[in-house]
Amino acid sequence: MSGVISKAIYILNLLVPQGSEKEMSATEISRELAMPVQSVHRILHSLSEHGFVSQDKKSKKYKLGLSVMKYGFLMWDSLMLRSLARPIMAELSQKTKETVYLATRENREGVYIDAIDSPQILKISEPIGLRLPLYIGASNRAILAYLPQKVQEAILTNVNWDSIPSLIPLTKEYIQKDIEIIRSRGYAVTSGEATDGTTGIGAPIFSFDNTVIGSLNVAGPSIRFTPEKIEIFSQQAKKYANMISKELGYRNRMKRSQ
Known part of the structure; x- marks a missing residue:
């Protein structure tokens, strides 16, 4: 072979x-x-x-053929993502005063590839390179929700839900219902899944060909993430994630994979 x-x-x-x-x-x-x-x-x-x-x-x-071009563009997107996102992340951090993360997908996991820390004394500070399954945390579920359904099913099948690295119980049924909610409103919200006492909001980032390639995330202590703040931060996360997507050439939100 x-x-x-x-x-x-x-x-x-x-x-x-x-x-x-x-x-x-x-x-x-x-x-x-x-x-x-x-x-x-x-x-x-x-x-x-x-x-x-x-x-x-x-x-x-x-x-x-076109497949070579497709993979070439996806690799270019991956290389460009961090440099394009950095100033947008900085602006989002200034708006929210919370930590902002940039995540991307690697196989069945989400990986933090950049971060801008909150200026506040009490803040969330996860290491760059942190990896978790795509079904744990807002940054990862915002990616999972926009993958093709067959890929989602492959990721969620044969998971031992009793031994996953989540601080709260999760099930396949719960994740599938949450995916529907994420797709309907355009962002993910989780609390206390990856880190105790924290809340995260994740919005998907799309490539030129409508492929989800990452997420933009606002995270902080749950005590500061009131319902009003979550509503404000989620709309800001969506806005700035969309700005990154547009920089990558994404234009048509109506053609996402089903």
Whole structure:
């Protein structure tokens, strides 16, 4: 299997444009890489099925497909997210006087990748790099709620709910109901799940292709997060998360994955 993967990578590297779009036939690829043409055809067929290459119907030549562009843009978004978000986070922190976190998804977990601490003496200060399952905490559930339903189901299936790192009991049914609430109002609110005595508000951040890639979060001591403050902070979190999304090229909120 590793040999097939290596050959597929060689083919993709060969088709990388150099100044202009590059197209090659299976025979040309076979000759260039000293690879049996039958193998080239099989690999190209698989790559084509997944959108990594496309074939011109007239010339029968192959070029890189849209999937390569998609993953390239997603990687660019990930690299750009922190630098684009930083000044927006600072403004949100000034507005709320609370700690502001930037989180992103890595497989089944949410990860804090940046933070601006509250100027107040009593504050929340979680470490950068903190990882928790996507179903624990507002920053993570704001991401989970906007993943495709099949991905949500895969993440929530076969979880031992008695041993998860949450300070309060959680169940699959509770998370699924909360996801519906999050999607209806556009933000997540949790209290005391990851850290005792704290409340967090998370709003999703979207990429250019309507993919949720992170969340913007306001967190602080629960004693300060009155219902009135939660309403104000949640609207601010949504506003500033949307600003980051727009910086990443996101435009159409009506096309989120169902």
